[in-house]
């Protein structure tokens with residue numbers, strides 16, 4: 619059941635169209651990812667959802683509300699991650715939690731929330747003295763303090779070390795498990811692949827693809843990548859007839875073939891038939907990285 623419905627969204631800045639005819643829905647309880655290269659229109663689209671920008675055309679409904687006109691009601695159900703510049707350096711963690719709880723009629727218990735986010739030992743620490751990971755946890759706490767039905771997290775793990783990033787992923791999963799819908803804007807493919815139920819890939823203001831991570835990977839050039847360096851060159855015709863092979867690249871004598879299971883089997887029999895040895899043979903699953911690069915690459919015409 620959709621909790622967010624975006625239909626034909628368009629937003630321009632002067633002559634520049636940042637978001638162009640974007641349509642998608644987000645189901646209640648899912649983690650919905652928004653991916654795309656820099657300048658693809660992700661933040662603009664999300665800011666329209668949050669009511670921070672007014673669309674030129676198109677309709678948006680968030681739990682039935684129009685963000686452009688129902689700002690107050692929206693604030694009560696939508697938790698938004700603050701940007702670093704929006705919190706005073708001198709504010710302590712406790713003060714920030716108390717300040718933001720005061721905005722809501724029935725806020726979460728701030729101590730319980732601090733505990734859940736591992737901030738109890740930092741309650742008297744000033745914001746400016748927190749580490750990057752602790753700041754992000756505080757931002758999550760502040761986004762959750764009003765007991766929202768939906769949270770929007772924009773590039774939450776940028777700048778975090780790998781452990782802090784993984785800890786944050788766990789938190790995001792816990793938020794989803796508690797029934798909150800999460801909209802996650804991210805540049806990290808591993809993060810999107812691990813967390814998101816569905817992903818909209820933005821490209822130049824439009825949605826280039828919208829699918830589950832597995833669906834996006836599956837529609838890229840094959841879901842298996844076989845790479846090896848043959849002991850002597852393989853015949854071009856043999857390679858051209860490999861079943862299900864989507865792309866074949868040769869670089870410095872090394873072959874990389876995107877295909878499926880049948881392609882792997884055919885490569886193995888081809889090598890055996892010609893008694894060719896495969897050096898450093900690797901068979902790996904395609905990743906969301908592969909799919910993302912393919913979906914967002916600039917093709918001429």
Ligand SMILES: Nc1ncnc2c1ncn2[C@@H]1O[C@H](COP(=O)(O)OP(=O)(O)OP(=O)(O)O)[C@@H](O)[C@H]1O
Pocket residue numbers: 631634635636654655656657658659660661662663
């Ligand atoms: N306030 C603004 N005034 C004019 N142009 C803007 C404004 N905000 C964004 N843009 C332009 O709109 C386009 C989309 O920007 P947006 O910030 O939505 O992209 P993004 O996908 O979030 O990018 P990033 O990944 O770099 O954060 C860009 O070309 C950007 O330069």
